[in-house]
Amino acid sequence: MDTRVTQLAELDLRAWSAERLDRVEQALSTWVAPDGPAGLGQAMRYAVLDGGKRLRPLLVLAAAEAVGGNMQAALRAACAVELIHAYSLVHDDMPCMDNDVLRRGKPTVHVQFGEASALLAGDALQALAFELLTPDDGSVPEPMQARLCRLLARAAGSAGMAGGQAIDLASVGVKLNEAQLREMHRLKTGALLQGSVLMGATCGEVTAVEQQALSNYGAAIGLAFQVVDDILDVTADSATLGKTAGKDAEQDKPTYVSILGLERSRVYAQELLAQALAALDASGLAETRALSALADMVVNRVS
C-alpha cells in the first residue's frame, strides 16, 4: 500500500484544520480592527471575516509546520495572504470588473458599502497585509519579514495575481489555447497559492531540495485549484458554491472545461494531485500529511 495513502488516513484533516482555522479567524478579527476611520474598518472586516475556506492560510501553516518554522511568523503570513485574497475578491466583484452581487452567500462589499468604499477597503487590505508581515515587536526576525514581503509582493503583483486578472479581463470572448489558459491561471490563482506554500516554508530553514519540492507542490495545487474551479462552475449550483454558478460559460470565458471537456478536466485534476503528492515525497520532509490532505481537499472538494 502506498505510504502516502496511509499517512492521509492517519491525519484527520478536519481536526487539524479546525484548530488552525480557529487561530486564523481570531488573528484576523484582531488585526482587521473595526475602528478604521469613517467605516473603512467595517468594510474591511466584512470583506475578510466570516467566510471562505481559508485554503491559503492553511497552506501557509501546513508548510510552516512541515519545515518546523516560526509559527508566529506563519500566523502573520497566513493572515497576510488571506488579506490579499480577500482584497482581490472585493475588487474583482466591482461593477467595472465581474459585477458580482453575491459572494460567500452574502451581498458583495460594493453592494453593501458602495463602490468607493469597496475600492478603498481593498486598497487598505493590501497595505494591511504588508503591515502584518512587518511587526516591530521582535516576534519575527526582520530578515524573515523582508523575505515574506518579497514573496507576497511578487505573488500579488503584475507577475502574479494582478497580472493574471489582466489576462483574464482581456480574454473574455477570445479563444485561448490550453497553454495560454494555463499561463493565465498560473498567475491569477496559482501565484498566490504557490506563494502561500513558499511563505510557509520561509518561516523556517529549508534546503534547496526542500524549497524546490515545495515550489513544485505549490505549482501543482495552484493549477489543480483552477481546473476544479472550472469543473465546479459547470457541475455545482450557486447555493453550494456561495457564488453565482455558470458565470464563465455565460460570459464566454475560456475554461478548462470549455477547452478540454468535463471528463478530461477531471482526469487532469487527478494528475495534478498525483504531481503534488509526488513533489512532497521528493521533498524528503518528514511531516507532510497536512500538505497531502490539503492537496486532496483542493482536488476532491465539492464547493
Add this chain to the structure above:
Amino acid sequence: MDTRVTQLAELDLRAWSAERLDRVEQALSTWVAPDGPAGLGQAMRYAVLDGGKRLRPLLVLAAAEAVGGNMQAALRAACAVELIHAYSLVHDDMPCMDNDVLRRGKPTVHVQFGEASALLAGDALQALAFELLTPDDGSVPEPMQARLCRLLARAAGSAGMAGGQAIDLASVGVKLNEAQLREMHRLKTGALLQGSVLMGATCGEVTAVEQQALSNYGAAIGLAFQVVDDILDVTADSATLGKTAGKDAEQDKPTYVSILGLERSRVYAQELLAQALAALDASGLAETRALSALADMVVNRVS
C-alpha cells in the same frame, strides 16, 4: 541673519533636484516595466512616468542624504513611495471616487485604458512598491528592507492614506471643524509625506533625537502641503495645476480656505514652514539644506 536662510541661499534646489529626479525617472522607467501582461504594464507606466513633481521621492532622498544613508535603498524607497502615490491617484480619479478626467494635463488612467484596467494597474502598483523594497540582490540589508516595508505599509493603509481617503469620502457636504479637517489631511496626504521622510531616515542610522526631529519636520510639511493645495485650488487655474481647479468648492468639500479663509490659510502655511525649519535645526543634523529647500518649495509653490 538666520543661518537657515543663508543655507537656503547656498543650495541651488533646482540643480540638486534635477540630478535626483534624473535618477528617479530612470529607475521608475526600469522598474515599472512595459511588459506586464495584457497591457497592464503599459497602464502602470502611464500612471507613473512622465509627470508629477516627485516631491515624495525627493523627500526620501533628501532625508537619506541628511543621515548619510544607503543610497541604493533610498532610491528604491523613493520609487516605492511614488508608486503608492501614483496608485492612489489612479484609484482616486475613478468614476466611483472623484470621477476626474484630467490629471497632470493628460486623460486619467481610466479614461485612457478603461476602468477595470485602472483598478488593476493601481492594485499592481501597490504590490510593486513592496517588491521594489525587497530586492534579493543583496543591495539592501534585509532588516532595512523590513523596516522600509513597515513604514510604507503603515503610511499607505487605513491608519494612513487609505484611511484619510475614507474620511474625505464621508465628509462631502459635511461640516468639519479645523481639528477634524487636520486629522483627515494628516492621514490622507500627511502620512505618506511624513512616511517619505522617515523612510529616507531609515536608510541610515539615526539617533532618537534625529528621528523625532525628522518626524516633526515630516508632519509639518505634510500638513503644509495640504493647506497650500487648498489655497491653490482657489487661486490657480486648471492649466497651471494640470488638474481641475475649483473642484473642492464645487463638490462642497471642506478645505482650509473654507474654514480659515484665504488670508489665515496663507499665514498658517508660513507658520508650518517655520515649524518644519525649526525641527531641522533641532535635529542637529549637519546637512539639511535640501530638506529646508523642499519645505520652502512645498509652501511657496504656485502649482
